[in-house]
Amino acid sequence: EILAELEQQFEVTIITQNVDNLHERAGSSHVIHLHGSLFESRSTLNPKLIYPISGWQLNMGDKCERGSQLRPNIVWFGEAVPMMEVAAEIASTAEIFLVVGTSMVVYPAASLIDYVADPVKKYVVDPKRPAVVHIPNLEFIEEKASIGMEKVKHILL
Numbered sequence: 710e711i712l713a714e715l716e717q718q719f720e721v722t723i724i725t726q727n728v729d730n731l732h733e734r735a736g737s738s739h740v741i742h743l744h745g746s747l748f749e750s751r752s753t754l755n756p757k758l759i760y761p762i763s764g765w766q767l768n769m770g771d772k773c774e775r776g777s778q779l780r781p782n783i784v785w786f787g788e789a790v791p792m793m794e795v796a797a798e799i800a801s802t803a804e805i806f807l808v809v810g811t812s813m814v815v816y817p818a819a820s821l822i823d824y825v826a827d828p829v830k831k832y833v834v835d836p837k838r839p840a841v842v843h844i845p846n847l848e849f850i851e852e853k854a855s856i857g858m859e860k861v862k863h864i865l866l
Contacts, residue, residue: 716736728747730748741795750782751773753778755773767780801826803829804829805831806829812839825844835854
C-alpha cells in the first residue's frame with residue numbers, strides 16, 4: 710500500500726519475485742512479475758500463448774488453442790527468467806531504487822541492484838542486512854517491510 714501511495718508523487722515501477730497479485734490489489738499500477746503469475750496459464754509448447762486462469766484450478770487436459778497442455782505461467786527452478794531484461798532496463802534508469810523484504814541471494818533477481826547507476830540512492834529494507842557491500846550510495850533499513858517502508862516513505866516525502 711505504501712508503494713501504491715508513492716505513485717502519487719513518483720513514477721513507481723515494482724519489480725517483484727512474487728507470483729501473487731498483492732501489489733495490484735494494494736493499488737500499484739505498474740508491476741513487473743519476474744517469476745510470472747499464478748493467475749495465468751501458458752502453453753507448454755509456446756510460452757507466448759498466455760491465458761487468464763478462471764478460478765483456482767488448472768487441470769491435466771486443459772489445453773491451449775493449439776492443443777498443448779497448459780501450465781501455470783510461472784518460472785520454475787532452473788528456467789530462464791523472461792522478464793529479466795525488462796527489469797534490468799528499468800533498474801538502469803532508476804532515480805531511486807528500493808529493495809524490500811529479500812535476502813538478495815536469489816539470482817538473477819538479486820543482481821538487479823548492480824544495474825542501478827552509482828549516484829542513485831538505494832535503500833534495502835529487511836530485518837537482516839543482506840551481504841551486499843560493493844554497492845555505492847546504499848542505505849540499510851533493518852526493519853520488517855511494514856515498518857521499514859514507513860521510514861522510506863518519510864525519507865522520500
